[in-house]
Amino acid sequence: MIQSGHKVRIDKSSIQSPSTLNEAYDYPRKVAFSRGMRVELDNCVMIFISGTASVDQNGQSIHPGDVRAQTRRAFTNIASLLESEGADWHDIIRTTCYLVDFENYDTFNDVRNAFYEENHLDPLPASTCIQATLCRPELLVEIEAIAMIPKSRA
Numbered sequence: 001m002i003q004s005g006h007k008v009r010i011d012k013s014s015i016q017s018p019s020t021l022n023e024a025y026d027y028p029r030k031v032a033f034s035r036g037m038r039v040e041l042d043n044c045v046m047i048f049i050s051g052t053a054s055v056d057q058n059g060q061s062i063h064p065g066d067v068r069a070q071t072r073r074a075f076t077n078i079a080s081l082l083e084s085e086g087a088d089w090h091d092i093i094r095t096t097c098y099l100v101d102f103e104n105y106d107t108f109n110d111v112r113n114a115f116y117e118e119n120h121l122d123p124l125p126a127s128t129c130i131q132a133t134l135c136r137p138e139l140l141v142e143i144e145a146i147a148m149i150p151k152s153r154a
Contacts, residue, residue, distance in 0.1 A: 036085075047085055047145075094125055096128050100139070108129075
């Protein structure tokens with residue numbers, strides 16, 4: 001815990017993985033959010049990952065029109081952010097998934113199931129899937145995640 005003025009605050013810091021994806025505030029048109037936040041509690045660390053899509057290390061959208069490839073890239077971008085904090089997909093407790101069109105749900109779910117099987121996840125994270133308009137017209141999938149790790153590992 002830290003003291004800020006007269007208020008006690010929980011320790012937190014932004015997380016990043018610049019070799020995989022850059023910070024949104026480094027985009028040519030600055031966007032004001034962190035890729036993720038690390039929050040330290042008594043015996044655990046919570047990692048909150050912002051909505052993550054199919055973007056590369058330069059902030060460019062990749063795989064336009066390809067739901068399968070965009071979903072895979074979102075999962076690997078999240079994996080890279082987790083790795084930067086000593087975590088992995090086994091530490092994810094919740095995801096929220098956004099699809100531009102629910103017509104793509106079966107394809108999205110096939111990729112998600114394959115990714116989870118490849119990573120031997122059990123139990124699976126809690127999850128919600130929502131149809132939504134995303135921040136760029138070429139993006140079809142965005143995923144946010146919450147992970148928890150023991151403070152001793154962090």
